[in-house]
Amino acid sequence: xxxxxxxxxxxxxxxxxxxxxxxxxxxxxxxxxQWFRQDPGKGLTSLxxxxxxxxxxxxxxxxxxxxxxxxxxxxxxxxxxxxxxATYLCxxxxxxxxxxxxxQGTTLQVKP
Amino acid sequence: xxxxxxxxxxxxxxxxxxxxxxxxxxxNHDAMYWYRQxxxxxxxxxYYSQIVNDFQKGDIAEGYSVSREKKESFPLTVxxxxxxxxxxxxxxxxxxxxxYTFGSGTRLTVV
Numbered sequence: 095x096x097x098x099x100x101x102x103x104x105x106x107x108x109x110x111x112x113x114x115x116x117x118x119x120x121x122x123x124x125x126x127x128q129w130f131r132q133d134p135g136k137g138l139t140s141l142x143x144x145x146x147x148x149x150x151x152x153x154x155x156x157x158x159x160x161x162x163x164x165x166x167x168x169x170x171x172x173x174x175x176x177x178x179x180a181t182y183l184c185x186x187x188x189x190x191x192x193x194x195x196x197x198q199g200t201t202l203q204v205k206p
Numbered sequence: 207x208x209x210x211x212x213x214x215x216x217x218x219x220x221x222x223x224x225x226x227x228x229x230x231x232x233x234n235h236d237a238m239y240w241y242r243q244x245x246x247x248x249x250x251x252x253y254y255s256q257i258v259n260d261f262q263k264g265d266i267a268e269g270y271s272v273s274r275e276k277k278e279s280f281p282l283t284v285x286x287x288x289x290x291x292x293x294x295x296x297x298x299x300x301x302x303x304x305x306y307t308f309g310s311g312t313r314l315t316v317v
Contacts, residue, residue, distance in 0.1 A: 125303045136310060137212075137296055143305035183249075187303070192237070192256070193264075194298075194306055196249045 096121040100184055100197035107174055108205050115169040115200045117184030122162050125187040128194070129158050129169050132181045141182075142169070174204045208233045212297050212309035218317045219284065219291060227282045227312045229297035236301050238280035242266060243294040243311075252295075255280055284314065292316050 097120045107113055117127070126145045130138040142151045142158040144167070150159040157170040171178060184197045210231045219225045231238065240252040251264030255274040269288025274280055280299075284291045297309045 126305065128305045130308070135294075135313070138298075138308040140305050140307065145303065185306075187306075193251060193254070194239070194300075198246075198248045 096186065096188055096195045098184060098186055098195050098197035100182075100200050102200060103198065104201045104203075106203040106205065109174060109176060111174050111204075112170070112172050113174055113202075115171070115182050115184075115202070117167040117169070117197055119165045119167075119186045119195075121188070122165055123189040124162065125189055125192070127158075127160050127167050127184065127186050129156075129167075130183040130185065132183060132199070138183065171202075174202075176204050176206050178202060179204050210297055210299055210307055210309035212295075212312050214312060215310070217312055217314045219314060220317060222286045224283055224285050225314065227284070227295055227297075227314070229280045229282065229309060230278055231280075231299045231307075232278065233299055233307060234277070234301070235299035235304075235307070236277070237299060238274065239298045239300075239306070240264075240270075240272065240280070240282045241296045241298065243296060249296065252282065 099118045101116045128143045129141045132138050144151050144160040155172040160167045181199045181201045183199045185194045213228045237256045239254040241249040243249050250266050253272045255261035271283045295312045298306045300306045
């Protein structure tokens with residue numbers, strides 16, 4: 095059974111810091127991995143999608159990497175801003191079922 | 207703009223009442239999904255549908271029902287058999303191996 099783990103569960107940093115969020119998964123048979131952002135009481139906003147054949151994707155200050163063989167992904171946020179404060183969720187899409195399996199999320203607070 | 211629309215944003219259910227959550231997408235996606243989100247438990251899959259007129263149970267389907275009569279629509283009914291329905295419900299869609307797109311959610315509260 096696929097399990098997705100995100101570390102740390104919570105993170106508080108001062109504005110301007112570069113930071114890394116970690117995601118690990120137990121079954122490497124995945125179609126892709128997706129990083130989402132969720133603001134309190136809101137839906138999920140897709141940040142980056144990495145297909146299983148890719149190693150990384152970039153969007154603005156965000157960079158996500160994927161090492162399928164080791165079951166790991168990282169989300170790198172450069173020059174963090176207070177507006178980046180949110181919960182970040184990692185999810186993998188299973189090959190055998192097509193289902194999206196989520197981690198528990200990392201709640202980020204960026205202090206001005 | 208293409209996207210997923212969930213309604214209502216807030217919903218209140220009395221004991222013993224069935225309620226239906228709406229989910230509509232104009233992305234021409236084949237597959238649609240319903241997730242439940244509770245504090246500290248992450249997102250759990252309730253039901254999913256990969257094509258019209260077909261759907262499968264997810265991990266926590268008991269007390270819920272769905273239909274998929276149109277490609278664009280995937281309503282979720284929370285029945286009186288669901289003993290703890292208070293939660294945030296999220297609808298999503300996808301096509302092929304593309305990423306998932308989520309709606310803005312419906313918060314259901316039992317009163």
